[in-house]
Amino acid sequence: MSDLALTQAPALPWLRRHKVLAGCAALLVLPLAAPYPALATDVIVWGLYALGFNLLYGGLGLLSFGHAALFGGGAYACGIVLTRAGLPPTLAPWAAIAAGPLAGAAIALLMGLLATRTRGIYFAMVTLALAQCAWFVAYQSSVWTGGENGLRGVNLTTVPLPGFSLDFLHPLSRYYLLAAIVAAALAVLARIEASPFGAAMAAVRENEGRARACGYDVARIRLLGFVLSGGFAGLAGALYALKLGIVPIEAMDLHVSGQAVIMTLLGGAGTFFGPFIGAALVVVIETQLSAVTEHWPLLVGALFVACVLFFPRGVWGTLAAR
Amino acid sequence: MTYVLETRGLTKRFGGFTALNGVSVGIKAGALTAIIGPNGAGKSTFFNLITGALAPSAGQVLFEGADITGTPQHRWAGLGIAKSFQITNVFPRLTALENVRVAAQARLTRFDPWRARARLTALVDEAHALLATVGLRHRAEAEAATLAHGEQRALEIAIALAARPRLLLMDEPTAGMSPEETRTIMDLVLRLTTERTVVLVEHKMKLVMGVSDRLLVLHHGELLAEGTPDDIRANAEVRRVYLGSRAA
């Protein structure tokens, strides 16, 4: 028995009971820990994305390699609403943000209708292929997406709030606006997990045949889980677009699908905080190491392989299990 | 009269092999019926057909007079038919309580996303009561995977009961159990029969002879005999098939 286990033991049940509160506290202090606010913004956007992925993988046991289409779709939807819809400036930012999860969920519905027709291991292959298809579609539709050059001009300078207007160009106020949205998403996610639907997802994950015999429509639960996951990924995509001011075609790249897998597994799949911690880990490695060498993906890849081999429960999963 | 469960000419072929051939039986309400037969008689195929896990090649399954052939698997529980599997089949990483609670929750027709599942107290109480029924009251918070084999089988029965079935179908509920565990489970089965119709598929003839109201004997995929335990004991063909093969 190590001392660490003794000191951690009382803290964990508290964390488990007040997940959302703990998450909000972390969001609040994160900019203090980060060397500059933009890094903290990166962490929470990718963290939200990984959380959405984990809803599907940790919650239902479905391994998707197609989340780039949901993330990218959300980013494009947000950008298009902001640049094309011609909405009044009081409405435009909020409509653009709302367009993200809607687009993510809609694309997930389309992909899910096809991918959930297959069983087991096919799911990863079919979702990867469909995401590749989505990339081609986005690449060809340059009228809407800007194709290779990306969707430019996703400029948001001020966000109207009741009583005042928030300066979106200021790094810290930008962070806190996005953090507030992420906090709301965290609360919704915790709600889903604790809801009867969350229980049904767990039943399907644990034993598909038994869940079916109990009366659960397994195919529908999977589809709905995928759609919800797509909503979160799409919201993350929208925040990514606002943060960047442009939607590059890379937002749909298969690499982005892989990021969700890597972040979630590294942090700890099926845990509430794991995906966020994994996202922070990857973002920090990426930004800190890319200054030293362009071959930083090598370290991320090696870390991931080591994770699968030696600590499949991930950083947070391993710590929490102590 | 109408039966709780009735099969008409139930047939299942796998490729060129006929596992079950034209079986027509009727199962009466409120009784314990056992389906027996030597290995390879078609018992498991028959069980999978009357629980909807397999679709028949020909024939029908009727529940309370209505044809339910081809109804998707997940609808059977809602009709009032529950099953326990031959291989232990629980939700391994959920607690015993949650195993039963989530099964009871499946009866809800709609998900209410704004109420946490722990607040659905009626379901939690019901799950506790069912665990007590199968003798697992003290194990409610244990992860299902950590339960002993006999306990897992008992848990599975509780999961099946959570659907509030009028018909309970069980596939060799005592397979792989110690004599003591076997006695406990058979006592439980008898208690359950007082409130609903129970059908047992069983390999061990001795186990069911004393307790069943009716027996159906399958052999080579066909119905060999049907009747009370006394009828079956007196049936020359059954003796030849069962005892003859044993004696030889």
Added chain:
Amino acid sequence: MTYPPDLLLLQAFTGLALGAVYVLLATGLSLIFGLLGVVNFAHGAFYMLGAYAGLFLFAATGNFWLCLVGVPLLVGACGLVVQRTLLRPLEGRGPDDPLLLTFGLAAIVVELVRMGYGKQALPFDTPDALQGAVDIGVGYFPLYRLFVIAVAALVMLALWLLIERTRVGLIIRSAARDPVIVRVLGVDVSLVWMLVFGLGTAIAGLAGLLAAPLQGASPEMGVTVLAEAFVVTVVGGMGSLGGAVVAGLLIGVVVSLTGLLAPEMAKVSMFALMAVVLILRPQGLFGRPA
């Protein structure tokens, strides 16, 4: 707009050459899945490795025919090492773990190649003896593409003979069906699995080498091709070699013809085909139903 039938036929023939590469890729993927139950996400990386191994061997020897033998051996050897050191420790875990591991491995391999050869795509010259075009009745067709089709056909024939007609093939088929029995009979099943993984990756490496003169070599070439190989496998049916052949050629021709008739749809056409197959026959054209 109408097209002369000769042009369509010639384009379809071009599709066969593309399809031949797909067939090889999907065959390796199917072989590995059929026996090991592993979806090899590093399959595209081994394909890319084949192209670079070809560059390396060709620079060293100047002999393309030597590459044709050496590249599969080299890439296959890498596959053996990967299976023995990284995949074997995962035996007994769920099917997701080897998939995740090969996915991470692919990222490492791509980065290593970038370190060695840079990020830019490198040209790969068509070997002198295979340059030019031949008249195939409907028009002139590049000799090298004909060669690709022929090599793929030879490999598939050899593979079929190996699996159906030899003792090794018998062991492979039995091990796929029931590894426990085969182990009881005294066959080292772990060795069979290692060799099959090596064989599958060797075929992927060969496919990469054959594709290199058509499209050059780049570190990312394996990424898109992985998605395409998955489409072929899903359409053909996972674990079916016959399905890999039919679906590979079919998709090659479909992509090639849409490239002529509606160029902007060429890349998307194979995914549309996959969607249709998933709706009508989710287990794939030659797959066993659930």
